[in-house]
Amino acid sequence: MTKIISPSILAADFGNLQAACEMINASEAEWLHIDVMDGTFVPNISFGFPVLEAVKKHCKKPLDVHLMIVHPEKYIARFAKAGASVLTFHYETVENPLEVIELIKSEGIKVGITINPDIPVSVLEPYIDKVDLVLLMTVFAGYGGQQFIEESYDRIAELKEIIKRKNAQCLIEVDGGINAQNTSKLFESGVNVLVAGSAVFNAPNPIETIHDMLNT
Ligand code: DX5
Ligand code: ZN
Secondary structure (H helix, E strand, O other): OOOEEEEEHHHOOHHHHHHHHHHHHHOOOOOEEEEEEEOOOOOOEOOOHHHHHHHHHHOOOOEEEEEEOOOHHHHHHHHHHHOEEEEEEEHHHOOOHHHHHHHHHHOOOEEEEEEOOOOOHHHHHHHOOOOOEEEEEOOOOOOOOOOOOOOHHHHHHHHHHHHHHOOOOOEEEEEOOOOOOOHHHHHHOOOOEEEEOHHHHOOOOHHHHHHHHHHO
16 A cells, blocks of 8 residues: 655744755655645635645655635646645635646646545545545645644544445545644555645654655
8 A cells, every 4th residue: 555654844944944955855855745834725825826836846755736716727737837845725725626627637647636624525526536646635725833633533434435436536634733643543544645744844863764664
């Protein structure tokens, strides 16, 4: 089973993003998670293209870009050009998810779809065999450092069941409140990609923490 840690740069020291990227390069993290927030879909603003381009310059790992923005369809080509390898949009933000999925695929990059914890997992069913990844938010999108919502395990099980029934190949990613305490249970539940912001970047030894998350 694929097991990937995707540390979220949102929790890094923005005064020294190069050092954060070098840590990621030296670590067992396979991806780097990039949270783009617009202050409209979510009540917080993070950063945009210039920061993404700067990270791309220093980071050798694929950039796993999580769009928390309205009208993501307007910016897909620019995110692809700025260096996204995986581009994930919120189901809640688009009128026609299939169109957005096709637009992202046409850029030659991986496509992900995501939902907040209050959206039924069943809404994803029509898209599951058309995406590379489904991201289940395990906190409400908007801020790092929140507490993992325990009901998420039921949602993961429901998603797994739909994936199996549809014989789909997509990866399952979770995001929010992931730390060394819940990592092994999440991998055992069938999650493939764990996003971790504060647990990695606030750790005394982030490289070791990433290693432990993969090996506990
Ligand atoms: C929340 C973001 C997350 C966040 C995770 O809206 O999508 O990726 O950075 O942060 P932690 O791991 O601190 O909960
Ligand atoms: Zn995220």
